[in-house]
Amino acid sequence: MKNLNIKNAFYAALVIAITAGCAQIGPKAKKGALIGAGTGAVVTAVTGRNIVTGAVVGAAVGGGLGHLQD
Numbered sequence: 874m875k876n877l878n879i880k881n882a883f884y885a886a887l888v889i890a891i892t893a894g895c896a897q898i899g900p901k902a903k904k905g906a907l908i909g910a911g912t913g914a915v916v917t918a919v920t921g922r923n924i925v926t927g928a929v930v931g932a933a934v935g936g937g938l939g940h941l942q943d
Contacts (some may be wrong), residue, residue: 881925899943909935
């Protein structure tokens with residue numbers, strides 16, 4: 874596992890800040906974000922890319938799609 878650098882710490886803080894600022898998101902958006910983050914992390918880990926970036930992108934896409942369904 875790679876060392877935590879400033880860029881990864883920034884992405885993690887950004888995800889926390891974005892999700893903490895969400896007010897009453899629907900259940901499908903929460904589920905979509907969770908599934909997206911997990912899928913993004915796994916796919917980027919398998920391909921050897923940055924896991925945090927994959928999780929952030931996956932959470933954003935999954936949460937957005939879930940929000941559209943709510």
